[in-house]
Amino acid sequence: MSRQKRIGVLTSGGDCAGLNAVLRAVVHRAVEGYGWQVVGIHNGTAGLLARPVDAEVLDLGIFDGNLLRRGGTILGTTNKGDPFDFPMADGRRIDRSEEVIEGYRQLDLDALIGIGGDGSQDILRRLAQQGGIDLITLPKTIDNDLGHTEVSIGYATAVKIATDALDQLQPTAASHSRVMVLEVMGRDAGHIAIGAGIAGGADVILIPEIGYSLEGIARKIESLKARGRNFALVVVAEAVKTETGDAVRQVQGDGSSTYGGVGQYLAARIAEETGSETRVTVLGHLQRGGPPTDHDRLMASVFGVYAVDLIAAGRFDRMVAWSGRQVVDIPITDAIAGYKAVDIAGPLVRTAQGLGIYLGELPEDSEGARTGRVAESVGS
Ligand code: F6P
Numbered sequence: 001m002s003r004q005k006r007i008g009v010l011t012s013g014g015d016c017a018g019l020n021a022v023l024r025a026v027v028h029r030a031v032e033g034y035g036w037q038v039v040g041i042h043n044g045t046a047g048l049l050a051r052p053v054d055a056e057v058l059d060l061g062i063f064d065g066n067l068l069r070r071g072g073t074i075l076g077t078t079n080k081g082d083p084f085d086f087p088m089a090d091g092r093r094i095d096r097s098e099e100v101i102e103g104y105r106q107l108d109l110d111a112l113i114g115i116g117g118d119g120s121q122d123i124l125r126r127l128a129q130q131g132g133i134d135l136i137t138l139p140k141t142i143d144n145d146l147g148h149t150e151v152s153i154g155y156a157t158a159v160k161i162a163t164d165a166l167d168q169l170q171p172t173a174a175s176h177s178r179v180m181v182l183e184v185m186g187r188d189a190g191h192i193a194i195g196a197g198i199a200g201g202a203d204v205i206l207i208p209e210i211g212y213s214l215e216g217i218a219r220k221i222e223s224l225k226a227r228g229r230n231f232a233l234v235v236v237a238e239a240v241k242t243e244t245g246d247a248v249r250q251v252q253g254d255g256s257s258t259y260g261g262v263g264q265y266l267a268a269r270i271a272e273e274t275g276s277e278t279r280v281t282v283l284g285h286l287q288r289g290g291p292p293t294d295h296d297r298l299m300a301s302v303f304g305v306y307a308v309d310l311i312a313a314g315r316f317d318r319m320v321a322w323s324g325r326q327v328v329d330i331p332i333t334d335a336i337a338g339y340k341a342v343d344i345a346g347p348l349v350r351t352a353q354g355l356g357i358y359l360g361e362l363p364e365d366s367e368g369a370r371t372g373r374v375a376e377s378v379g380s
Helices: 019-034 045-049 060-064 097-106 118-131 155-176 191-199 214-226 262-274 294-313 332-337 347-354 373-379
Strands: 006-011 037-041 055-057 111-116 135-139 178-184 204-206 232-237 249-251 257-259 277-282 318-323 326-331
Touching: 006 019, 006 045, 019 037, 019 060, 019 111, 019 294, 045 097, 045 118, 097 118, 111 118, 111 294, 118 135, 118 332, 135 294, 135 332, 155 178, 155 191, 155 232, 155 277, 155 294, 178 191, 178 262, 191 204, 191 232, 191 347, 204 214, 214 232, 214 262, 232 262, 262 277, 294 318, 294 326, 318 332, 326 332
Parallel strands: 006 037, 006 111, 111 135, 135 318, 178 232, 178 277, 204 232
Antiparallel strands: 037 055, 249 257, 318 326
């Protein structure tokens, strides 16, 4: 009798809503559809570095409760500890990739599903190439910056949470005649900011892809006041720089740094420039942990089932993607290489301009600038 097939699954990088829904779909399809066993590896590649290897068999029963609805990942994850450049306690950085591959071999797996963003997928692919691992990846990132897929798990929920925050801030802004600044995540891309800003009725949306001026922001706020509006909503993506071009970052105990603080900077500058009372809300990790939206659950389910079907078909080194209303698969290398910032000539930028939102000073050759929409939005 042939041995039962065993596949591994891990979550890697920052957590986000919808990861448990992916795991549920993978386990359902593999166990019920093909009669395979699924091994969940804990804490991304850290689980494969641990000895004994840190992993558990995932039974269908685990998913009978409310996991479809729960944020986070039951497997745990990490966005630190690149095995090719691993930080040791004594300060050295060493290559531990062979140990990870050895850990994978100890689990006696036939294939691996890695759920991660571009950084995680890059690491997993290098491990797969080096160790002969049959790998499939699934796109997840609240930042929505992976190329070649119209959907990454976690983005829809992050946008919903940021939109809800604007819904909650608006009444207080109006009651107290304030400018409310909402700082959102997104790493180097402005997808969350522009999505939530449009959906949540922001007056100013600042994204790293477009430079801005304080005069431009002030003009927008003054124009609102001139037509009788007593408040304004400003959304700023965490990677937006100061006027002098400096990134605003928080230094951590280990010397590394993360984005954070540009909202505070802007609120102070807007207060100086316009005389408005300003307040700041930094949404931070609230954008990652909530229950997944219906859209994230749906896509997580589609991606999870399809990933297992790819393994059954023997198609490896592929990332599952959503394109043109279809689930498809593309080479992982294409996905990693296709970093996707906000398209400044794309539909969301045009929509924001059409709504009179101040987005910054768009370059002359962008579509919006050509049609004169920038001037209209600043002056509206
Ligand atoms: O990539 C997801 C993300 O949430 C970014 O939007 C953010 O810059 C970063 O991770 C925060 O990382 P950490 O959880 O390490 O603070």
